[in-house]
Amino acid sequence: MQDLKDTIKEVIYAVLPLTIVVIILQFTIIWLPLEAFLQFLIGVVLVSVGLVLFLLGVHVGLLPVGEMIGSTLPKTKKLSIILFFGFLLGFVVTVAEPDVRVLALQVDQVSGGEISRNILVYSVALGVGIFVMLAMLRIVFNISITYLLVAGYGIVFLLAAFTPASFIPISFDAGGVTTGPMTVPFILALGVGVASVIRGKTSSSDSFGLVALASIGPIIAVLILGVIYG
Incomplete structure (x- = not known):
């Protein structure tokens, strides 16, 4: 559970600055069509969920398996x-x-x-x-x-x-x-x-x-x- 919380925080800190910058630009300079702006916000949510799942997968699966494979291969001599x-x-x-x-x-x-x-x-x-x-x-x-x-x-x-x-x-x-x-x-x-x-x-x-x-x-x-x- 702690790993999940840390991963969510990590993703929020990574995605939030870009989201804030785009929102500021939207209401000051670029003024995208409403449909395009809503698609961006939906995309941010989907990317955030995807990154959380991906990073959990890396920590749970990729890293441990990669290290175990690496430590097993030399034992074959x-x-x-x-x-x-x-x-x-x-x-x-x-x-x-x-x-x-x-x-x-x-x-x-x-x-x-x-x-x-x-x-x-x-x-x-x-x-x-x-x-x-x-x-x-x-x-x-x-x-x-x-x-x-x-x-x-x-x-x-x-x-x-x-x-x-x-x-x-x-x-x-x-x-x-x-x-x-x-x-x-x-x-x-x-x-x-x-x-x-x-x-x-x-x-x-x-x-x-x-x-x-x-x-x-x-x-x-x-x-x-x-x-x-x-």
């Missing part, structure tokens, strides 16, 4: 299993990410169907999966995240030189949408679980940086699409 399931979980959670699907739909519409939403979604998911797998390698072998970030963005800038200009902003947007409400909680929890077993509780900070690495994969994937379609 098989690097191949850790890497495979790191890739698989990164892939499937990205396919389920609503932000990725919104971007894919917009790109599909703008390109006139030349770049279908399914191609973009699965390309982005493939990029996330590969870099989550690399993040697992980083935790296992205690590799500095600096090296991986420098190498990753080095590849990004190299590909950008051979990619049509229209694909470059899409690629960075793809990196941004993967840091959404489905991907981030699960990947962070997975990293915490793996690091707590392999590096010990005192080194659980090794789990952080997974999202930074995971966001490079989609950028590279879309840039490669640009090279192919360009």
Whole structure:
């Protein structure tokens, strides 16, 4: 019950400022039609209810399961299993990410169907999966995240030189949408679980940086699409 109350407060504090600003603008500057304004208020209520349910789901299901999976994989003592399931979980959670699907739909519409939403979604998911797998390698072998970030963005800038200009902003947007409400909680929890077993509780900070690495994969994937379609 306390978790529910805290979640409701968190959602209210998040949604209320935007709602107040829109209401002030409505009665001072923009004066939207009454129907549109009422639709906005209904939307605020629906979004608030949805966020409460989603955040409860994250705390009750996604975070505990992600951390349990992460803490169980290293106990197999098989690097191949850790890497495979790191890739698989990164892939499937990205396919389920609503932000990725919104971007894919917009790109599909703008390109006139030349770049279908399914191609973009699965390309982005493939990029996330590969870099989550690399993040697992980083935790296992205690590799500095600096090296991986420098190498990753080095590849990004190299590909950008051979990619049509229209694909470059899409690629960075793809990196941004993967840091959404489905991907981030699960990947962070997975990293915490793996690091707590392999590096010990005192080194659980090794789990952080997974999202930074995971966001490079989609950028590279879309840039490669640009090279192919360009």
